[in-house]
Amino acid sequence: MADTPASPHLFADVLARVHAICAAIGAEDNWPAGIDLSRVVVEPPRDASHGDMATNAAMVLAKDAKAKPRELADKIAERLRADDLVASVDVAGPGFINLTLKPQIWADALRAVLAAGAAYGKSDVGKAEKVNVEYVSANPTGPMHVGHCRGAVFGDALCSLLQFAGFDVCREYYINDAGAQVDVLARSAFLRYREALGQDIGAIPEGLYPGDYLVPVGEALAKEYGDKLLGMTESAWLPIVRDKAIAMMMEMIKGDLAALNIHHDVFFSERSLITSGNNKVAETIDFLRAKGDIYEGRLPPPKGKPVEDYEDREQSLFRATAYGDDVDRPLIKSDGSYTYFASDIANHRNKFERGFTNLIDVFGADHGGYIKRMQAAVKAVTAGKAVLDVKIVQLVKLLRDGEPVKMSKRSGEFVTLREVVDEVGSDAVRFMMLFRKNDAVLDFDLAKVIEQSKDNAVFYVQYGHARGHSIFRNAREEAVPDLPQADEARLAYLRSAAVERLTDPAELDLLKRLALYPxxxxxxxxxxxPHRIAFYLYDLASEFHALWTKGRDLPYLRFIINNDAEITKARLAMVQGVVSVLASGLAVLGVHAPTEMR
Structure with a gap:
């Protein structure tokens, strides 16, 4: 599918026609050269009663064209009325243009779905541009929890969406393995090592990680080193234990992600940025200093709550305010070590040097204050050639029948991602994590997401796909014995259907929904x-289920009409369109499209 060329779609076709009309009017009326038509859009109207499509052309071009929006709208509308796709045009308010298309256009839209098959909706809008998406990046100090889960699913679905839209995507995990937290991990693992050697370690001291997930690390260390580490000083054993613990934690994290079918292309180590002889952080600081973007100074005390990296002293500061941030930012701590921010700047400079100018970071809910400084840093180290978009993923409230879920025994502190996936399945986790905009808090109810009802969005969408295949099975038994079972063969068979016979308003609404997908x-x-896909799939499934229900009450609307082979084949073609699009959207979200529900 990745190499299949994208097909043009109806909205793009109409947009091209609007652009051509505007260009023609501009030439006749001597508009200034270089008027930007990219601001012109063709989209569904907010109110379906206003027509099938709407364009803002007159509103966004009037100023540059030195025309009144309403008068320009009337000119554009006059030419649109002559277009062979258009049934009627209405100019509303100060200059919005609403279009109603001819009914046969929707039959042609279904033919486009059948012709493209699995490639329907695929786009080349990305033009193979390289995009680096950094997501998850959980500290390697334990198993992933349900909060990490949302960022992981969001990032993975975003990558799949970008690939489907024609971008060249790199999925990256940034391993935070250079901070103080990994030393805490090492000390926690050393306790478990002593425990594995038979020592009584008592209660886990405050400040160390208490979870049982470190028991295997201690056992592995005991097996590899025996009691050798006990005779070493902490400075000697700590790097040994730290490396072992990080390696085993990363294997655990990769396993947790694999349970959600999430796999990264690159695992990039923060520690690798500061290795001896290849210190990318120092190199980046020198680079910024040479540009005049670093100076020695003092920061005023922060307003409101204390800032983690604030120190009242003369220090090296990045001129973040010169690039849109609220305050300048420290890069080196009083003990000579780098701030997290310094490493993050070097990390993003490294991405730019690897050829990425389109960068996306997926941050947790507590990192909102980090956005401006990172965007400022990217501007500084790339001379404005790279753009960083930061997506904040809000908190997940884990519930069961409306009640908060208790903490995990395994982690000692939180409910793990693996526990949630094991209980409800990866499909429910992935879809429901995306069935809300990423920057809104999500209530995830373990009982609700496995209900078989319309209120459970993932069930309702998957049931729509399964219902389509059930209709195919019934059709073979009742009316169309030669309907192929294989997807490609069935598509080929249904491409010859007389889909212009689909004229009921409910059928046309379904065809319009399919046409909107690309x-x-x-x-x-x-x-x-990516949440837009989940919303769209739910709406499509809802219209499909509603039409099926309508057929129970109105027999002439049933999908299978035994005494009319032509309408039956046309409606099976419509069902195929729904099935194809549901499968496509679910695939982008990383959710299975079952052919039957059990």
Whole structure:
């Protein structure tokens, strides 16, 4: 599928026609050269009663064209009325243009779905541009918890969406293995090492990690080193234990991610930035200092709550305010070590040097204050050639039947991702983590996400796909014995259907929904918002289920009409369109599309 060329879609076609009309009017009326038509959009109207599509062309071009928006709208509308796709045009308010298309256009839209098959909706809007998406990046100090889960699913679905829209995507995990927390991990693992050797370690001291997940690390160290580490000073054993613990934690994290079918292309180590002889952080600081972006100075005390990296002393400061941040930022701590921010700057400079100018970071809810400084840093180290978009993933409230879920025994502190996946399955986790915008708090109810009801979005969408295949099975038994079972063969068979016979308003609404899919994909990819796919799939499934229900009450609308082979085949083609698009959208989200529900 990755190499299949993208097909043009209806909204892009109409947009091209609007652009052509505007260009023609501009030439006749001597508009200034170089007017930007990229601001012109064609989209579904907010109110479906206003038509099938709407364009803002007159509103965004009027100023540059030195025309009144309403008058320009009337000119554009007059030419649109002559277009062979258009049934009627209405100019509303100060200059919005609403279009109603001819009914046969929707039959052609279904034919486009059938012609493209699995490639329907695929776009080349990304033009193979390289994009680096850094997501998850949980500290390697234990198993992933349900909070990490949302960022992992969001980042993975965003990568799949960008790939489907024609971008060249690198999925990256930044391993925070150079901070104080990994030394705490090492000391915690050393306790478990002593325990594995038979020593009584008592209660885990405050400040160390108490979870049982470190027991295997202690056992592995005991097996490899025996009691050799006990005779060493902490400065000698700590790097040995730290490396072993980080390696085993990363294997655990990769296993947790694999349970959600999440796999990264690159695991980039923070520690690798400061290795002896290849200190990328020092190199980056020198680079910024040479540009005049670092100076020695003092920071005023922070307003409000204390800032983690604030120290009242003369220190090396990055001129973040010169690049849009609120305050300048320290890079070196009083003990000579680097701040997290200094390493993060070097990390993003490294990405730029690897050829990425389109950068996306997925941050947790507590990192909102970090956005401006990182965007300032990227501007500074790339001379404005790279753009960083930071997506904040808000908290997940884990519930069961409306009640908060108790903490995990395994972790000692939180509910692990693996426990949630084991209980409800990866499909429910992935879909429901995306069935809300990433920057809104999410209530995830373990009982609700496995209900078989319309209120459970993942079930309702998967059931829509399974219902389509159930209709195919019934059709073979009742009316169309030669309907192929294999997807490609069935698509080929249904491409000859007389889909112009689909004229009921409910059928046309379903076809309009299918026609919207490619535009939705492009818009979601450009906005970096994979939740739009989940919303779209739910709406599509809802319309499909509603039409099926309508057929029970009105027999002439049933999908299978035994005495009318032509309408039956046309409706099976419509069902195929729904099935294809549901499968496509679910695949982008990383969710299975079952052919039957058990």
């Amino acid at each position: 535009r939705m994909i492009e818009a979601a990819a450009i906005a970096h918002e």
